[in-house]
Amino acid sequence: MTPEENAARFNQAGESGLPGLVGMTVHAIGESGVDAVMPVTPALMAPNGFLHAASVIALADSCCGYGTMASLPEGATGFTTLELKSNFLGTAREGEVECKATPVHRGRTTQIWDAQVRHRESGKTIALFRCTQMILYPH
Numbered sequence: 001m002t003p004e005e006n007a008a009r010f011n012q013a014g015e016s017g018l019p020g021l022v023g024m025t026v027h028a029i030g031e032s033g034v035d036a037v038m039p040v041t042p043a044l045m046a047p048n049g050f051l052h053a054a055s056v057i058a059l060a061d062s063c064c065g066y067g068t069m070a071s072l073p074e075g076a077t078g079f080t081t082l083e084l085k086s087n088f089l090g091t092a093r094e095g096e097v098e099c100k101a102t103p104v105h106r107g108r109t110t111q112i113w114d115a116q117v118r119h120r121e122s123g124k125t126i127a128l129f130r131c132t133q134m135i136l137y138p139h
Contacts, residue, residue: 003030010066019062022055026063029070033102033113034063037120040092050091051126056117057086060129063101064113068133073108076135082110084131096120101129109135 001009007026014020022044026036036059038044044055061084068079101115115129 003028006030006070007035010070014062014066018058022058024059024062026066029066031071033100034067034070035098035100036063036066037096037098039096040094045093050093051097053086053088053127056088056097056127057084057129059097059099060086060101060115060117060127061131063099063115064129064131064133067101067103067113068111068135071103071106071111073106073135075137077138078136079111079133080136082132082134084129086130087128088126089128090119090124090126092119092126095122097126104130107135111135 006029010026024036024038028035038059040051046052097117098120099115099117101113104114105112111133113131117127118125
């Protein structure tokens with residue numbers, strides 16, 4: 001399956017969940033990671049008029065989760081997040097934000113993913129994100 005075909009599969013699966021709620025669209029999922037975008041809409045803003053931090057985390061965490069699901073080791077049935085961390089360097093008020101999630105470690109029991117979220121129009125980095133996923137197996 002191509003990265004674009006994989007993205008279409010995940011986009012369809014995410015329509016009814018949080019990725020669909022925030023308007024996330026995945027463009028590619030492959031060995032090098034996950035590329036996605038999210039529109040900056042009024043529903044995703046904090047009361048101060050800037051993009052809500054939770055909206056940015058929803059995008060980054062979803063990208064990392066999709067990457068984990070697409071690269072589960074043989075015999076694994078899923079994953080759960082053990083830890084996540086985000087550093088915010090900027091924000092957005094309009095346009096789109098893009099996320100590039102890349103694998104740092106793809107082990108049999110854990111995966112570690114990094115993600116960078118940028119304002120698409122200006123290229124300004126909004127957040128750096130890292131998460132650790134525990135790989136799940138049947139009992």
